[in-house]
Amino acid sequence: MPPRSNKGLLIIIGLAVLVFGVTFLVVNGTRNVGMTASQVTEEQALSTMERLYKRIRVNTLPPRKDQVELNPVNVADTLPEISKYPAQVENTTQDFIEIFSSTEKATVSSNRSTDTDRWLVDMGEAFNRSGANVNGTPVSVRVRGMASGLAMDYISSGKYVPDAFTPSNELWGDALEANGVEISLAEKRLTGNAAGIVLSKTKQKDIMDKYGSTGLNAIVQAVTAGDLIMGYTNPLSSSTGANFLTSTLYSFDQTDPFSDEAVAAFEGFQENIPFVAYTTLQMKDSAQSGALEGFVFEAQQFANSPDLRADYEFTPFGVRHDSPVYALGDLSPVKREILDQFIAYCKTAESQQAAEKFGFNQYDDYVLELTGVHGGSLSQAQKLWKEKKSGSREIIAVFVADISGSMDGARLNQLKQSLLIGANMISPESSVGLVTFSDDVNIALPIGKFDLNQRALFTGAVRDMSAVGGTAMFDAIVVAEKILSDARAVNPNAKYMLFVLTDGEANKGASLKDTREMIEGLKIPIYTIGYEADISALQAVSSINEAASINADAEDVVYKIQNLFNAEI
Numbered sequence: 001m002p003p004r005s006n007k008g009l010l011i012i013i014g015l016a017v018l019v020f021g022v023t024f025l026v027v028n029g030t031r032n033v034g035m036t037a038s039q040v041t042e043e044q045a046l047s048t049m050e051r052l053y054k055r056i057r058v059n060t061l062p063p064r065k066d067q068v069e070l071n072p073v074n075v076a077d078t079l080p081e082i083s084k085y086p087a088q089v090e091n092t093t094q095d096f097i098e099i100f101s102s103t104e105k106a107t108v109s110s111n112r113s114t115d116t117d118r119w120l121v122d123m124g125e126a127f128n129r130s131g132a133n134v135n136g137t138p139v140s141v142r143v144r145g146m147a148s149g150l151a152m153d154y155i156s157s158g159k160y161v162p163d164a165f166t167p168s169n170e171l172w173g174d175a176l177e178a179n180g181v182e183i184s185l186a187e188k189r190l191t192g193n194a195a196g197i198v199l200s201k202t203k204q205k206d207i208m209d210k211y212g213s214t215g216l217n218a219i220v221q222a223v224t225a226g227d228l229i230m231g232y233t234n235p236l237s238s239s240t241g242a243n244f245l246t247s248t249l250y251s252f253d254q255t256d257p258f259s260d261e262a263v264a265a266f267e268g269f270q271e272n273i274p275f276v277a278y279t280t281l282q283m284k285d286s287a288q289s290g291a292l293e294g295f296v297f298e299a300q301q302f303a304n305s306p307d308l309r310a311d312y313e314f315t316p317f318g319v320r321h322d323s324p325v326y327a328l329g330d331l332s333p334v335k336r337e338i339l340d341q342f343i344a345y346c347k348t349a350e351s352q353q354a355a356e357k358f359g360f361n362q363y364d365d366y367v368l369e370l371t372g373v374h375g376g377s378l379s380q381a382q383k384l385w386k387e388k389k390s391g392s393r394e395i396i397a398v399f400v401a402d403i404s405g406s407m408d409g410a411r412l413n414q415l416k417q418s419l420l421i422g423a424n425m426i427s428p429e430s431s432v433g434l435v436t437f438s439d440d441v442n443i444a445l446p447i448g449k450f451d452l453n454q455r456a457l458f459t460g461a462v463r464d465m466s467a468v469g470g471t472a473m474f475d476a477i478v479v480a481e482k483i484l485s486d487a488r489a490v491n492p493n494a495k496y497m498l499f500v501l502t503d504g505e506a507n508k509g510a511s512l513k514d515t516r517e518m519i520e521g522l523k524i525p526i527y528t529i530g531y532e533a534d535i536s537a538l539q540a541v542s543s544i545n546e547a548a549s550i551n552a553d554a555e556d557v558v559y560k561i562q563n564l565f566n567a568e569i
Contacts, residue, residue, distance in 0.1 A: 045521025046485065052510055052518065053482050056475045059442045066460035068452065073424045073562065076157035080556040082144075089124035089143035095134065097163040097331075097338045098142040099124075100155070102239060104168065104300055105191070105323060105358075106145030116304040119191065119358040120166070120346070121145075127345045132338070139338045148172045149237030155181060161328055164339050166190055168239035168298070168321040171246060174375025182329050187343045189322035191352065192361040195240045196314045198287070198302060199294040203228065204313045215369055216317040219294070220251050224269045230294035231286060233277050234567045236382055239321065240280070240296045246381050247318035250373045258380060263388065271391035275525065278548030278567060284308070286546045303359030316366040319373055386566065387427070394494040395430040396447060396487055397569055398480040400473075401465065402502035402531075404438045408467035411531045415501050418529070418552070418561040419462045425566040426450050431494075432569075433483055434461050437476035438469030439508055447487055473502055475509035477519070477526065477541075484524055496524045497568060500541070501561075503531040512541065519544050527568065529561060 088106050091098075107117040120143055128140040146154075148167040154160045156179050164186065167173065176183050197219050199207065204214055207228065211218035222228040233241035249257035252265040274291070277283035280301070287295045288307070297305075298321055302314045325343055327336065345351060355361055401415060426432060432454065433447035444461040448454040477500065484496045506512075519526065525547035528538035535551045542549040550560050 045518050048515075048518040049478060049481055049485065049522070052475075052478045052514060056472075056478060056509065057440045058479055059440055061436075061442050061444045061461070061464075063445065063457050064460035064464060065453075065456040066463050068423075068455050068459050069420070073421060074157075075153050076159040078421065078559040078562055079153060079157065079159045080559060082154070082160040084556055085144060085146050085150075087142050087144045088118075088121045089128070089141060091140045091142040092128045093138040093140040095137055095334060095338070096140045096142055097335050097342070098144065099164045099166060099325075099339075099342075100151040100162045101143055101145050101166050102148050102151075102168040102323065103145050104193070104298055105166075105360075106143055108145075116358055117300075119355050119360065122354065123346050123351055124342075127342055130345065132341055132345075134334050134337045134341075137334075139334075139341070141338065141342050147237045148239045149234075149242070152176060155328065163329075163331060163335050164325060164327055166323050166325045168193070168323060169195070169243055169319050169375075170324050171242055171319060171375030171378050172239065173324060173326045175378040176326070178376040178379065184327050185324060186327045186339055187325040187347075189320075190325055190343065190346055191323050191355040192364055193321040193323065194299045194316040194363040194366050195243045195318050195321050196297055196299055196302065196316045196363075197230070197294055198297045198308065198312045198314050199228075199230075200312055203293040204315075214313070214315045216247055217251050217369070219317070220248055220269060223272050224265070226272055228294055229272075229274060229292055230296075231273060231275055231277055231283060231292050232296045233280055233283050234563075235276075235385055236563060236567055238280065240298055241276070242375075242378060242382070243318040243321070244296050245385050246375070246378060247370060247373055249381055249384070250370045254370055254372050257377065258384065263384065266384070267388045267391050269391075270389055271393070273389075273391075275546055276389060276567065277546075278550075278564065282546070282548055285543065287312075289546070291546050299362045300359035303362060316363050317369075319368055320366065390495045394491065395427070395497070395569055396432075396484065396491070396494045397430060397497045397499060398433040398435055398447065398483055400435045400437065400476045400480050400498060400500045400502075401444075401462075402438075402471060402473065402500075402504075403436045403465050403467050403469075404471040404504075405468050406471070407503050407531070411503050412465060412467045414531060414552075414557050416462050416465060418501070418558050420459060421558050422561045422565040423450075423455060423458060425562055426569045428452075428455075430569050431487075432458060433480075434458060435476050435480045435483070436461075436465060437472050438467070439472060440469075441472060441476045441479045443479070443483070447483060470508040471502070471504055471506050472509035473500065473506040474511055474515045475506075476500075478510060478515060481518060481522055481524060485522060497547070498524055498526045499529065499564075500526060500538070501529045501531070502538070503533050505534055505537050512537075516544065527564065529557075529564070531557070 105120040124143040232244045235241035235245040252262035253259045432450045434445035436442045525545040527547045528549045539549040
């Protein structure tokens with residue numbers, strides 16, 4: 001009997017331990033179920049950060065000033081060779097014209113059957129097969145698709161000037177003319193399109209009920225009043241973003257969009273804009289994640305997004321996006337004839353029916369609700385946006401630079417050049433710090449106002465970088481988050497951000513799994529710049545808090561980072 005009693009007792013104890021263990025796992029595994037992101041932030045993010053920070057060896061490097069180069073950035077020097085952006089349609093004859101086109105009508109992928117942005121590519125290929133000629137000599141076109149802001153930089157700087165340019169809207173043509181470029185309007189409308197504000201159906205009803213409209217004026221009022229959380233795309237490169245910026249300024253003062261009253265109103269408006277997306281894709285992803293209630297988009301893109309159309313409504317705003325065509329420079333009679341023939345080919349009923357299949361030629365009854373909107377002031381509007389994009393909030397940023405052994409040589413040199421040239425784009429009113437990492441993490445420069453003194457220290461820290469060791473990237477992110485969190489405790493109203501420049505995944509210290517909760521909870525956007533890196537891994541980091549990830553190869557890294565800094569800091 002005693003042995004059987006002991007055996008029964010052991011079984012009972014074992015069952016009790018099992019029940020306790022299961023209960024413990026269930027309770028702990030479900031304790032965050034139903035919790036909001038803000039609850040997780042308050043209860044876990046800071047404690048996770050502190051726990052991880054204690055495990056990291058952090059070195060503080062002695063500061064050293066170095067000479068700052070204050071010469072203005074020459075855009076032509078930072079632009080890559082045009083071969084970086086290969087043509088989507090190649091010329092097939094000796095006599096031809098080259099056309100820069102906005103991407104919504106000249107983008108191709110490996111799967112032609114699913115392409116929705118290739119209408120002008122199809123037109124160019126068909127034109128080249130049509131037997132077009134001038135005075136009996138065969139002629140053709142070359143079409144090169146790129147963002148309108150990028151095209152404007154090539155043309156304005158003289159780095160590469162095509163024969164013609166068809167941006168999304170006339171603002172870019174006005175801006176080129178204002179910059180002294182010889183340009184003439186060859187066609188006002190190649191195919192119809194409109195920019196629009198996309199609202200969730202629930203939010204659209206709310207705005208309509210309160211403001212009586214979902215037009216631009218109502219949207220601006222709603223954002224300023226805190227009744228709408230929306231974002232827009234980078235107005236330095238995006239046609240829709242440039243349209244939204246310019247139209248918003250004109251909505252404050254149609255006679256003088258840069259009056260004191262208009263600037264003050266714009267600053268108040270920007271206080272309630274959570275972020276400006278670096279690309280349209282980033283904007284769309286942010287909306288679908290639930291971070292935004294509204295955003296800007298083109299009608300043609302909206303028509304090709306059934307996932308959005310199910311839950312959102314589109315309202316046109318600003319100037320029309322009718323793909324005007326401009327002749328650049330003094331074209332020869334032959335080149336002008338080729339351009340006119342191609343325009344006529346694109347304007348045929350058959351070509352326009354093809355455009356409709358790609359989502360163009362919608363909202364033809366829409367007319368601009370404001371008067372006087374003109375792209376001649378686009379450069380001034382972009383400059384104002386650079387100064388006021390964060391409203392009255394200070395921008396505080398920490399750069400996290402990879403100095404592991406794999407960065408040695410060309411990659412580290414490119415990183416240094418990127419930071420030093422990009423520094424020209426950073427506002428002196430912003431505050432900046434620098435962290436570097438290999439096996440350990442180094443605080444190379446504590447946060448400070450980016451005046452001439454801080455910039456000299458930043459320059460010295462960047463030039464002193466040397467590569468060795470492993471890649472403790474997430475340890476460095478923890479340290480940078482700690483620096484920013486400490487700053488936020490003092491200045492909670494500032495806008496905080498992180499920039500990570502690296503060539504690879506972490507192989508030392510913490511991982512994304514270890515730090516995801518901290519990153520999510522602290523809600524500091526992490527912009528990643530990859531040098532021949534696993535871009536999908538970096539995109540995973542940036543997507544947590546709606547930031548951009550850039551694939552910065554050796555040809556265009558300086559230009560891309562310069563634009564990113566210009567847009568964000």
